[in-house]
Amino acid sequence: MAKNFNNFTNRILLRLGESNDSEIVTASLAAFKLIFIPIATMSDKKTSKKQKQYAIKRDFITESVALAGYIAITGAIKNNLTAPICSKYYKEKAKELSKQNKLDINSSDFNFLSNINPKTIKKNTKNIPLSTDEKSHINQLENLAKKFSLQNPKNLYTNTKKTISHICVCALALTIIPLITNKILEIYSKNNPDKENKQKTPESPYKTDIKKPISLTNFAQKVKIGGLNAINY
């Protein structure tokens, strides 16, 4: 048991030491908040029950969406976008080098840098076995990167992945998560119309439920003075 726990801790330490991607930190904080923030709201004794219920419901939905979103959406985006961006980086650098007259547009190096296969970069970084063609592709890329002082494909992939994951987390935190929460609350209120209407009833005892304007004649018809209607008095 203790050995298993030690192995588990070692794996976590190695993972965090090698690559501390944004989604790991933000997702673990979302998990913390999912438990502790509703508890803190519940312990607030000075707020009305309805306000607390809404705040707890909102916090719970937001943090659940955040937890799922940070892991799933960020993971999917960085897995699919990193390699094409790396390939684009080499293409842009080839253009830059040609503008600086360091690389001829018609040369084979220019063509090579402009047409890097994203899949090969991804496979190379993830240590997936490469075919002979792919190996020579990577070797040539590494040589050119050294020659023109560009980023090494493995480093480039790792750096880009980290930055993309942080951009994703920021975009999710700023707009996407609150937007999804609003949509979920909208669907919830449509499916539970009675509960929501009850919640919307005014709290103040001074507010009335008058919907139609009262005319003085109508009012006089209803009021009795000495057993007679006020209108006949």
Place this chain on the structure above:
Amino acid sequence: MPLIINAITSPTAANFVQNSTAQVLSEGCLKAIGRPTFTLMDRTASKEERKYSATKELLYQSLSMLSYFLLIFPFKNNDFKFLKFFDCFKNSDISKAKTKAEFDEIFKKLPEGELKTKVKGAKELMTILASGIILTIVAPQIVNKIIHPIMNKEKNKNSLDKNI
């Protein structure tokens, strides 16, 4: 386009986002803007409920960022003292360091390898745990105490405006 590609692929940006503190601070600041705005836009709840929730979220995010900023750096300066609680560092010199300078010196001398990666990982793990405790246990206690005077002030202001 080339500017965006350069920014995304830059090693400086990658180093910045690799830091847990920077990640928490940037995400928290964006949350402080995004969440209250969308809460106020939510038409499924009454105005009072939305106002309470949005004010609470704005206060919570801003105060938690402030308390995080104030507490995390002193913690980070002393986090090496907790390394002795990890089994994997018990026999290593790194857990025997008594001051930050001593720890930094031993850490610098460590060869690139599993042990150095584990030390980095342990430091990040401790930062994550400390962030969790600061943001979810300390900050809400402060927010709960501050939110009512602020909400009452706002209520009084509104009622004065209506009376005028």
